[in-house]
Amino acid sequence: MTAVGIQWMRKRLPIVAVAAAMSLSAGCASSVLDPAEVSGPVVVGARDGADAELLAHLYAGVLRTTGIDVQVRDGLGDRSASLAAFDTAGVTVIPDYSGLLLAHYDPGVTSTDAEDVFEALARALPDELTIADYASAQNRAVLAVGTELGSQQDGARVADLADRCADLTFVLTPEFEAAGGFDALTGIGCEPRSVERADSTAAFAAASGDTVAGLTTLAPVFAAERSGSDVVAVPDHPDRAPMEKASADAEAPVFVAQNVVPVFRKDVLGEPQLDALRTVAGELTTTDLAEMLTRIDDGGDITEVADAWLAEHA
Template identity: 35%
Template structure:
């Protein structure tokens, strides 16, 4: 009898172990930017902690390339910015704010819909998005010299808007982040002209030298330390520049509830400063997977 029980127990254990299959590998896609690869490493690492097998498909190209891979099922998840993805999918989208406004007097689409809501309406069939990372703000920054901000009493983009048609602005890219699908759009602010500059340092010099009267950085200033010294970064509480929060885009039906919750947990912890710090570490030679793993450990994800 004891021998028979031992055989039954052994068979049961074997079946249990055999059923502990993590399933097919979840491929997380990344474009050419450092941020895209880092987000892929974070998502892949987080999903692996649910027991799934994961891999990172890196260097997939530009936004249209990695989204095509997602649409084709080559990858299951990619990292994105909410506003830029909305612009890419729906050029006529009007929503700007991350949350729906409570101003009942404003009945415009921009007021009634959040960026996430309009993005969900614009997604191709078979795709969905995680919660946006509210702690991330990847929007472009509008700059003035400190002297001009004080002289004209301008501290916000809204206060600058009535002056835009008499101002020439410079635009400089912030390196290593997901690229915008087109020129920076600032609601209510149409500059008299714009000039491209190769980097943030050149933009800063042009502002301080008086070549231009305003500047636009296409991402967080934390990624270009020192480039805003002597300058004022205008606030934008009204989202004249459309909200840009990090989120995950994934194919529906391929992730279970635990895995989707894990992506949402990541969104709940990620901040602009932490993401910028991680990108700077990778820029300085750190391994992206190790940087992602350390961040996941720190946040118990």
């Protein structure tokens, strides 16, 4: 099988199926293609945080459409504690963000675009775990500036700000830093005049003049207000299309991709469940997530918000 053929299969099928296809092409049989008998409840885990709990309910909901018993176990702690729950708490599936998962399992990897991060994560996972296709929905770091500074940049991207950083103040949110945003800026030689910390509302409001806000794409205030404000996002180099071969001189995005992706135990889910996971990959967008998190931030019940999305998409 050619490398292009395997890449196409990997994008169309979960990694667990592709691994089996590659094994069979080499003349080896593999049990991972056999439909798994789902015995007992499937447990979808969530680290602390409304976004993690929402993702857990979304994935649990699509898995329930296959007729199996699915439970959600939230409040598992930080990312390290939640991933440890695969071994300590009988968790079957944990949805999270690709770049942060890669940083947990293999912090030395420097990939930034979505496809490279996904492939590196598949290689970095422990033998007993695998992943399914990632969604376009993500919580990537983003820089927001006032329209005056944005117009001065004249189409420039994040990497082009490096030479101007000494004249700029950056107001960073905890989510921006957690997503690797500040580390990425220092990696391109961006040394701001000063750095402040604030929540997303304050950071967004500060973005004007020579002040830059470091947010993430799911910051509710950013997603809700940017279309009607004087704040614009500085573009990063876009991810290449899944089947597009990157040119030798193509620049990778500065900020690490943070696409939603489910990590799960091998040989537990059958083909109907793998198909269900693909539903989220094909349907869930950043706009969807931002809108749902805004409703939750306004007092909406996480389960009801997830159920409303599932009723429309699953």
